[in-house]
Amino acid sequence: MIGYHEAVARLLEGAARCGEERVALGRAxxxxxxxxxxxxLALPAFDNAAMDGVALAGDGPAARAGSCWEVASWIAAGDVPPQDDAHAWEVMTGAALPTRAATVVPLEGIERLPDARVRLRDDASPGAHIRRRGEDVREGDALLASGTMLHAAQLMLLAGVGQSEVAVARRPRVAVLATGREVVASGQALPPGGIHDATSPYLAAAIAAAGAELVHHARVGDDVPTFQSAIDAALALGVDLVLSTGAVSKGCHDFVPAALAARDAERRFHGLAMRPxxxxxxxxxxxxxxxxxxxxxxxSTAVGFRFLVEPLLRAWLGMPLETERRLPLSATCEKRAGLHAVLHGHLRCDGEGRLHACVAEAQASFRLLPFAQSSVWISLPADAARIEAGTRVQVHGHSHLHPPGWLPA
Structure with missing residues (x-):
């Protein structure tokens, strides 16, 4: 039996991005x-008006309250700005400005006169209400780093600088094999001693949330030939990872280790100092x-996937190691020394805005309801048997791509 961190290191050995593909922004x-x-490109690509109003030239009369200006023309967004000798132009938000424009006075800051002139209600500050070329992004600016997850805000930025498609990491391809003759699909009648398959739907959702793709699923019971055939079917689909659930302990029906040995699989480890x-x-x-x-x-399935499989998927996606997040423990916890413990729970914000990690009371590996009501994972180090309240412990989101959530006090 090896330690948790050594197990992760063995899984990650040699792991690199699976590949890449180009996709349209709408699919990214x-x-x-x-x-x-x-x-x-520069963003904005040109000097433009930040408000509807009147643009004033910088070489005209002083833009003081009470001064009058003759408006030469009206410039809409999308128009080519005139390069004339005028000193004032009416502009709309986003309109490109003449080269000589030095300030924009909002509509509420002017008084219209009957002879196509306007009078300023207040002094106009130089540069006011003008979005300068490159003020947001300059040509050559680094925008997003490799390994960044693309959300709506990132897609807005890419579209704003003219990108129509983007290179993304190929999703790792995963197969799931559910063992156990007692396991039946949800919706089917339970035979005596049977249980519904809760882990397969969980893994399907968790695989997608982790940035991977489920390409094959099979229930193989406790039949070794069916298990081997299911692996062959998965391999024919070009999977990167085969996951099985159950049959890996030391009971008489735990056939997976021997079945892998029969395939000449290279074992990385079997058993680690982690609970569950x-x-x-x-x-x-x-x-x-x-x-x-x-x-x-x-x-046990959920913990194994989140803390052993997801670091591997993350490496295959070309992402850096997860950022470590630590918060004070809300109450003292006791555990078995020598085992890295992973518990589910919540982050709660007290009345003064301080977050605390709160371990849920029910932690049995068969219990589904408390886990479904949790919002975070909380991991406790292997060396200690007692972790005092206030100790800063690691907190993790349910998926490596999603940060921990919190609840109000």
Whole structure:
């Protein structure tokens, strides 16, 4: 049995981005950038008016309250600005400004006179209400780094500098094999001793949330030939990772380790000092893809996926290691020394705006309801048996791509 951090290191050994593809911006939400983005344009691309109003030239009379200006023309957004000898132009928001424009006076700051002139109600400050070329982005500016997840704000920026498509990391391709003859699909009648398959729907959602793609799913019972055929079917689909649930411990029906040995898979580890998830197994198949055998209990599956599989998916997406987040523990916790403990719970904000990590009371690996009501994972170091209230501990989102959530006090 090895430590948690060593297990992650063995899984990540040699892991690199799976590849990349170009997609239209409309299909890029939630994807991971496969390269740095450097702007080839300035943003704004030209000096323009920030408000509807009157643009005044800088070489005309002083723009003092009470001064009168003759408006030469009207410039709309999208018009080519006149380069004439006038001193004032009526402009709309976003309109390109004449080269000589030095300030824009909003409409509420002028009084219209009957002879196409305007009178200023207040002094006009030089440069007011003008968006200067390159004020937001200059040519050559670094915009987004490789490994960035693209949300709506990033897509707005890319579209604003003229990008119509972007290079993103290829999604890792994953297969899920559910073992156990007692496991039946949701919606089917339960036979005596049967249980509904809770982990497969969880993994399907968690795989997508982690930036990967589920391409194959099979229930294989406890039948080794069916298990081997399911692996072959997954390999034919070009998967990067095969996940199994259950049958990795030391019971008489825990056939996965022997089945992998029969395929000449290279075992990375079997068993780690983590709770839940202690029986987890990892190997590399002879054909190249990685195999991770997750324990069968639902919370053990969830912990194994989040804290062993997701770091691997993250590396395959070309992303850096997760940012460490620590918060004070709300109450003293006791655990078994020597085991890295992962617990579910909440972040709560007290009346003074301070966040605390709150471990949920019910932590049994078979219990689904408390986990469904949680908002974060909280991990406790292996070396201590008692972690005092106030100790800063690591907190994690339910997915590596989503930060921890919090609840008001």
């Amino acid at each position: 939400a939630g994807r991971i950038l496969a390269g740095d983005i450097v702007s080839t 998830g202690k029986p987890l197994l990892a190997a590399r198949l002879r054909e190249g893809p990685v195999f991770v055998g997750l324990p069968g209990n639902p919370l």
